[in-house]
Amino acid sequence: MARMKFICDAERCIECNGCATACKNEHEVPWGVNRRRLVTVNDGVPGERSISVACMHCTDAPCMAVCPVDCFYRTEDSIVLHDKDLCIGCGYCFYACPFGAPQFPQAGAFGLRGKMDKCTFCAGGPEENHSVEEFRKYGRNRIAEGKLPACAEMCSTKALLAGDSAVIAKIYKTRVTTRGKGEAMWGWKMAYGGSEKVSDNLGAKT
Amino acid sequence: MRKLAIVAAALALAACHEIPQDAVKPYAGKEDTKAYAGDVFKGDKVAYEKALDQRAQYQNDYAPFREAGKQ
Numbered sequence: 649m650a651r652m653k654f655i656c657d658a659e660r661c662i663e664c665n666g667c668a669t670a671c672k673n674e675h676e677v678p679w680g681v682n683r684r685r686l687v688t689v690n691d692g693v694p695g696e697r698s699i700s701v702a703c704m705h706c707t708d709a710p711c712m713a714v715c716p717v718d719c720f721y722r723t724e725d726s727i728v729l730h731d732k733d734l735c736i737g738c739g740y741c742f743y744a745c746p747f748g749a750p751q752f753p754q755a756g757a758f759g760l761r762g763k764m765d766k767c768t769f770c771a772g773g774p775e776e777n778h779s780v781e782e783f784r785k786y787g788r789n790r791i792a793e794g795k796l797p798a799c800a801e802m803c804s805t806k807a808l809l810a811g812d813s814a815v816i817a818k819i820y821k822t823r824v825t826t827r828g829k830g831e832a833m834w835g836w837k838m839a840y841g842g843s844e845k846v847s848d849n850l851g852a853k854t
Numbered sequence: 855m856r857k858l859a860i861v862a863a864a865l866a867l868a869a870c871h872e873i874p875q876d877a878v879k880p881y882a883g884k885e886d887t888k889a890y891a892g893d894v895f896k897g898d899k900v901a902y903e904k905a906l907d908q909r910a911q912y913q914n915d916y917a918p919f920r921e922a923g924k925q
Contacts, residue, residue, distance in 0.1 A: 650903065650906065712879050713879060715879075717882060718879060718881055718882040718883075719882065719883050720881065721881040721883065721886070723889065724888065724889070725889065729886065730883070731881075731882075731883025731884055733883065733884065734882060734883045771889060772886075773886065774883055774884040774885065774886040775884075775887075776887060777889070777891065777892035778892060778893070789889075789892075791889045791906075792889045792890070792894060793892075793894050794894060794902060794905030794906060794909065795909060796906065796909050796910060796913075800913065801909075806913050806915060809910075809913050810910075810913075811906065811907075811910030811913070812907065812910060815907060815910045816910060816913070819910070819911075819913055819914045819916075822916050823914075823916060826916055
């Protein structure tokens, strides 16, 4: 059975926030809740790198281990999901998660927290597939339609890969071993199959 | 004396066993329907896995069909 994972290629991510926007739009995520976000290392410094972060659907998920009401479960595809009807919004999962994936909507005055919300790998939750209840609580179920998460499918540079770990690891490995260095990693030639840039033709007779 | 040595050895080694860390955590919530149980795949797990595999390949810039498209 598949083991669904995300990989973010820091060499390709251009910090466009397309993944975060696709996620927000696909699941109609409320204001203040960010299932996916961009993290930039050395922001503003030449050579900065960005990666897209959400729930990584850990094989040994710490959120699952610390939950006092046992509302987490793992699907056949190794996707970590939770039951919002059971969640008490205690926030233990937030403290346990190394990626800051669990999000808590503000549910009233005095900073009251609502039930935890996180990336579902676009696999919905414990409700009937494609039901109104499922969409309201967990968002759209793309996996049940045979589609991959919206964030990865919308990624313009294909920096964010999603799918079975064996498959995407192979794609990533091919990419890393095939691409060259510098501009060849993700440049004009890679994107359009040929270079017409002046900088690539320096010294050529015109 | 021998009994004492056995008891001492047993006590000394008592902390050496390992508590299993990978115990399956119970789930107390509602049962989820399978991803391939809906209208799209109608319970066909093989078709579901094939669809996801094919979809994942669209992310591969170096796939043969992409190389063919560039020529």
